[in-house]
Amino acid sequence: MxxxxxxxxxxxxxxxxxxxxxxxxxxxxxxxxxxxxxxxxxxxxxxxxxxxxxxxxxxxxxxxxxxxxxxxxxxxxxxxxxxxxxxxxxxxxxxxxxxxxxxxxxxxxxxxxxxxxxxxxxxxxxxxxxxxxxxxxxxxxxxxxxxxxxxxxxxxxxxxxxxxxxxxxxxxxxxxxxxxxxxxxxxxxxxxxxxxxxxxxxxxxPTVERLLRDYPFPSLPEVRRLYGIVGQSVNASLSPRMHNDAYQALGLPALFLPIATKDFLPAWEALTAGFEGLGMPMEGATVVAPYKESALRLAAVTTGPAGRAGAANVLVRTEAGWRAHTTDPIGVVGALGRAGVRLTGRKTAIVGCGGAGRGAAAGLLRFGVTPTLVNRGADRGVRAARLLGLDYVPLSRFVPADYSLIVHATPVRDDLLFPVAQLARDAIIVDLTYGRRPTALVSAARRRHLRVIDGWEVLRIEVARQFRLMTGHAMPQSLSLENAK
CATH class of the missing domain: 3.20.20.70 (Aldolase class I)
Structure with a gap:
């Protein structure tokens, strides 16, 4: 055959x-x-x-x-x-x-x-x-x-x-x-x-279970274009499962791949050229930390939110070259809106000044919230504050009790970067990190019966937006993250 x-x-x-x-x-x-x-x-x-x-x-x-x-x-x-x-x-x-x-x-x-x-x-x-x-x-x-x-x-x-x-x-x-x-x-x-x-x-x-859940195996539906997620450690990402399920539901001839690399630009240039030579061009990708700033520099066209955040987490091929987007703003604001949170009057802090934190800050600014930026390293914190025109507080001097909305935007999962014991009962925690088990911050906040929006809710909104940006189609609402958790 x-x-x-x-x-x-x-x-x-x-x-x-x-x-x-x-x-x-x-x-x-x-x-x-x-x-x-x-x-x-x-x-x-x-x-x-x-x-x-x-x-x-x-x-x-x-x-x-x-x-x-x-x-x-x-x-x-x-x-x-x-x-x-x-x-x-x-x-x-x-x-x-x-x-x-x-x-x-x-x-x-x-x-x-x-x-x-x-x-x-x-x-x-x-x-x-x-x-x-x-x-x-x-x-x-x-x-x-x-x-x-x-x-x-x-x-x-x-x-x-x-x-x-x-x-x-x-x-x-x-x-x-x-x-x-x-x-x-x-x-x-x-x-x-x-x-x-x-x-x-x-x-x-990949495990056999992941091959069968995240990809259309053992069948081989038509594939004419590729998408992917690029980062240092992406082989356990849920994005391939969500995107590939949506391609199958919509009948799109596409495949979403994990691309792990420790050197973003050379890998991106070589692989995108190589895939095109194989007749399956890369049409778009999600880019995760620590490559969001590099993705922005790579782009020929930059959208306003990505420019304001100084980072991009989505690249989409256009006739003019790669177009840079960020979905970090809509992920945080959208999750808060879906939870029915009124932003007006909330004193807000964002812990973490990488691409995700800056994107979240840019999104909140558009809705009239002026957050304070918090970071362990002063260089990145000061640079982010200057870029966005916001105040910066070192993590060592951060007083969580002064804020009623705190967005955690670092990759730290197992350590508590700040205490939650003194937070007011109506305080809200948004944790952008997700995984099969709750983070230390989510666990601590739930023990105090605080309102928590975890990374799963943010991911759900961001992936749907990324899917539309890359394919031009809406992700079917019937697809759920529940089986992926």
């Missing part, structure tokens, strides 16, 4: 825990028709019959060696024996190119049982193609190439390889900080498998 006619991909779990410990996750995978790559180098040899009751897809035996990033450090005799034993029970045996493609091993494992893999350092497209040519000289049912990318260009090379070879038995993606987006995008470029993780540490590698 050519990749042009294939409308689904196999969701594969890299199984890194005992099946008995992760049975619920395996059942979820099974309902999606997925398969599993059993990492025997991590969890030992598993009887595949335990898995076949729950997983209808292929079972792959993987004895990843230390030179390929795994844990197996035994000798070749032991390795050969375990591979041959697994070949009698598993659908596919992962053979490492070079190490396992010896005449003896190939004689014992027929081509239809072989998945030949390569794991190594990132390469250019030319280097990756040379490696691919050597790998595919050995007949196999499937080939897997996983370089560790150190640059955005290296992260793009597996995707360019998929486009170039145009085969339906090759899966290629990179690991590394920008690897998650390529892992997800690969099936639309021909990869028949997408790998998630069950068990182990899933910081960079």
């Amino acid at each position: 050519s990749r042009a006619t294939r409308m689904t991909c196999a969701v594969m779990a890299s199984l890194q825990a005992s099946p008995w410990r992760v049975m619920d996750e395996l059942r979820v995978l099974g309902r999606a028709g997925g398969g599993a790559q059993v990492r025997a180098d991590i969890i030992g040899d598993v009887d595949p019959s335990v898995l076949r009751d729950h997983i209808p897809g292929d079972l792959i035996y993987s004895l990843r060696s230390t030179s390929a990033g795994g844990l197996f450090a035994g000798g070749m005799d032991q390795r050969r024996r375990r591979l041959f034993q697994a070949a009698r029970r598993y659908d596919l045996i992962e053979l490492e190119g070079g190490r396992d493609t010896t005449p003896e091993i190939l004689a014992g494992i027929p081509p239809h049982r072989r998945l030949i893999s390569w794991h190594g350092n990132g390469l250019s497209l030319a280097g990756l193609m040379a490696r691919f040519t050597r790998l595919t000289a050995v007949p196999a049912r499937h080939y897997l190439m996983v370089p560790h990318a150190y640059t955005p260009q290296q992260a793009l090379a597996p995707l360019r390889l998929l486009r170039l070879v145009n085969r339906d038995n090759v899966t290629a993606f990179s690991t590394g900080e920008t690897g998650a987006c390529g892992r997800i995008l690969g099936p639309w470029l021909g990869a028949p498998m997408v790998f998630g993780q069950i068990g182990g540490k899933a910081e960079e590698v």
